[in-house]
Amino acid sequence: MKSFLFSLALISTISLSGQSKFNSTSIEVDGLCGMCEKRIENAAYIQGVKKADWSQETHMLDLIYNSSKVEESEIIAAINEVGHDVKDHPASDKQYADVHGCCRFRDPDQRAKHGLGEPLCTPIKTSVKDSSDDSEQEL
């Protein structure tokens, strides 16, 4: 009986480890503040994601997800959808446009306020006129 229980426990352990396909990874996501943190984490919690934890200090998003249910590219797409840039995967300007005013992480002034340097991704160029910038330049 003992050996039967033991083999039963062994089998269930093996089958559990066979089923769990949890990947853990960290990806860099651009953002500024606590609001960004909530937005990024909420976006990343799609089906199959077990853990999504973004650090305001390091900008790293720690992820644990079930690779049989969701792919990393889907999580990245969900983060882009709420306007945040992921390393090598910038949000479109249209997606970024919906980001709250105080969370404009591509804005050099906002970055300076939060003690941040260069944006993670070079913003995609749009047809926005440069004339307003030129007129404001001091010579």
Ligand SMILES: [Cu+2]
């Ligand atoms: Cu923010």
